Amino acid sequence: MQNSSLAVLQKLQDLIQVVARLRSPDEGCPWDLAQTPQTLIPYVLEEVYEVVDALRQGDPDAIADELGDLLLQVVLQAQIASEAGQFDLATVAASITEKLIRRHPHVFGDVAVADVEAVKQNWEAIKATEEQDRSLSETATGETSLVPRLSRYARSLPPLTAAMKISRKAAAAGFEWETVQGVWDKFHEELAEFEQALQTETKAHQQAELGDLLFTLVNLARWYDLDPDEALNSTNQRFIKRLMCIETVADRPLSDYSSEELDALWQQAKAQLANDAVRLMNVDQP
Template structure:
C-alpha cells in the first residue's frame, strides 16, 4: 500500500520532525561528544522508563490535558527511538524495521479494510484479529498446537501488569470453556478463597499467605469479568478517591495526623467522604 501524493504532502512536517528526533538521539548515543548517561543505557536499563512513560501517557489522557498528552507521548516516543537506536548500533534492527513491521501487521490484520474480507460487526473484527494473530504465532512457533493456549497465557503473565494479565488470562481461558456455569459459582469460589486466605494468615508461612492472597485477587478479577467491570479502572478510581479524602483530612487538621486518636481520624475521614459526595451530587 502506498500513499498518493495528496496524502503524503501533509506528512512532510511530521517526517522532518521525526528525522530530527532520530538524529538527536543518535548524537546523544555517539561516542564522539555524546551524553555519558545515554551511552551507558541498555535495553534492559531503559525498561523502567518505558513503563513509567507509558503510565504517564495514560494519566495525561485520563486528565484530559491535551498539552500534557502531547508532552508525555513525546517522552514515550523517545523511548521507542532510543531502543531502536541501541539495536541499530549492534546491527539488530532500526526504527525503519519497527515501522515496517507494525505497518505490515496492521494491513495483515485488517483484511476487511485492505483486502476482500467483509465484516458485519465489531465483534467479527475482533474475532478475525484473534484468528490472524493465532495463525501468526503458530507460524513463528510461539504456539505449538491450536489446542494449546498456555504459551499465550505465559506471554500475558510476563508482559502485562499483574491486574491486566489476570483479566486477559481469565478471558482467554473462559473463551475455550474453562469457565463457571454461572456467576454463583464465582461467588462460591470467592468465599472459598477468602476463607483460605484468612486461614493462611493465622497459621501459614509468608509465602503461603502470598499465594492465597493471589488466589483471592484472581477470583475478584473473575467477578469483575462476569459483571463486565474493569478492575484496573476501579482500583485507579479508588486510589484517587482515597487521595482526595486524605487531602481534605490534612486540610482541616490543626496538628500532625499522628497526634490524633483513631476515633478522631475516623470522624475527619467520614466528614471528608460526605463533603466529596455532596460535591459530586451538586455537579
C-alpha cells in the first residue's frame, strides 16, 4: 500500500514538474505562458463535461484519459497562482483534505449515523454552518445570508443546475408553495405569459418570460424529485438516436423530405428504438 501511494505521489510530482516547465519563462511553451486563470475557464468547463461523458459511457480507458485532462487544469491553475504568490497545489490539497475531515465527523470524529440519509443531513448542516460563517461579513453590510449563497450558484454553475440549487435553498428558507398544485398553477400562468410575450413583446421580454417558465419547470421537477439535467440529457440522447435511425433508412438528404414524410420516419424510429429496448430488457432478464 505504501509503495503504491509513493508511486502515485511520484507521478503527480512528474506532472507538476512538466507543467512548471511549460510555464518556464526561459524554456516554456508560448501558449502555456500566455494563459491566465480566466483564459483557461473554457478548457476547465470542456474537460469537466468530457469527464461526465466518459463516465456515462463507462469506458475505463476514456475515464482515466479525461480525468487526466481535468487534473492538468487543476495543476495548471495552481501553477499560475503559485507564480503570482497566491497559493499552490499543496494549499489546494490541504484545503480539500481539511474539508473532507470536517464534513465527515462520523468517520473522523465520534458522531454516529444510522444510514446514508443521516450522512446527507449532517453534510448539509455542516455546509450551512460553514456558509453562514463565510457570509458574516456580507451580512454585516446589509445583505441576507441567503442572497450571497444563491448568487454564487448563479455565477458558478450551469443555468439548469443553478436553478435547481436556488430553488431548493429558497424552499428550505420558506419561499415555497403549500402544495404542488400551486406550482402547476404557476406553470400555466408563466406559459400564458410566455405565449403572450411571443406575440406582442420585445425579444428581451420574451427571453425573460422563457426564463420564468423554465424556472417553474425546475420547481416542478424538484417537487416530483426529478433531475432536470438528467432529463434533458436523456432527451438529447434519444433525439440523436432517433435521428440516426432516420439517416440510416433515408435515401436522400433529409431536407428533400416533406414534413409528413419526416414525421412518418420519426415515428418509425421511435417504434424501432422502443422495440430494441424491450428486446434488450428481455435478454438481460434471467
